[in-house]
Amino acid sequence: MNCLICGSPFQSAPTWKSLILYEIQPNACTRCLIKFQKTDHAIDFSDFQGTVYEGMVDEVTGLYTYNAAMKNYLHQYKFMQDVALSQVFAEQLRHVFNQTEGIIVPIPMHPEKKRIRTFAQVDELLKSAGIPFQHLLTKIATSEQGKKSRKERLEASTLFEVIGKVEAKTYILFDDIYTTGATIHQAGKALKDLGATKVEAITLIKG
Template identity: 75%
Template sequence: MKSYLHQYKFLQDVALASVFAEEIRLLIEKREGIVVPIPMHPDKLLTRTFAQVDELLISAGLPFQHLLVKTETAEQGKKSKKERLEASPLFEVTGKVEAKTYVLFDDIYTTGTTMHHAAKVLKEAGASKIEAITLIKG
């Protein structure tokens, strides 16, 4: 699974999104809430040319809302867990957050820092409950 994800993300094999579609659909349809993809930093989007998390959700035929924007530019994967946890907020809320359940979705879970930061800003903005789903744990 990790090798497929690597090929999908870094070799830009967007067609592989369909390989993950059914699994993602089953994971998310079990949850009730507004799906919020973890966004890429805009600079990274320019180099990668596609938003991999969005494409996974589109391929699975699932509705989602963009409520977050990434503010931190340093790659989380290159930081230690301590550095990740001590980092300034990684996200800002860009949309209206209501007292509802939100389901964060990302492609990979490494230390949980990304999800922690995203959940924190959504809760601070008024979300009543946050759930998190990732395709794989790495």
């Protein structure tokens, strides 16, 4: 098959694991995949201490660094609207989410923005990986986070509204990129205010 990223033909080596266990076949060639750099450690968000968001998120994990390869990937995926690229990280995401327990909640897009982009990139990543999720949040502000400073982002009025029932359980937020942490903390607060016991977060990229 051909690599989803560079288009050149490649063959993935068969492994015992893929023969015996269920494994999503890679959709990109090794040469493209090794350019993505993994980060294993949890994201430090101590900068939220002393704000109203302190304690609203218990743990954040970012899977990859925001390097040149990732920038290109995200550009082609989100802005050039190449939905097929949602499959590139399917196996990785499946692996990570298998180790967690909780209700998975993707960070939503504003409906109007979603209509313009024609798809919600965060949902598609989960769909490709076959991970079940629940839409518990809806976005009410249209303004884009990317154009604001951290201070502006935190002072902004509530970004999310909860749709559906929040229980005393663990929730795992999922987003494509963690930059200042404002989005994740706002979403965490929305869930904890309504009784969630624990809120973890996983993002594909640590910006």
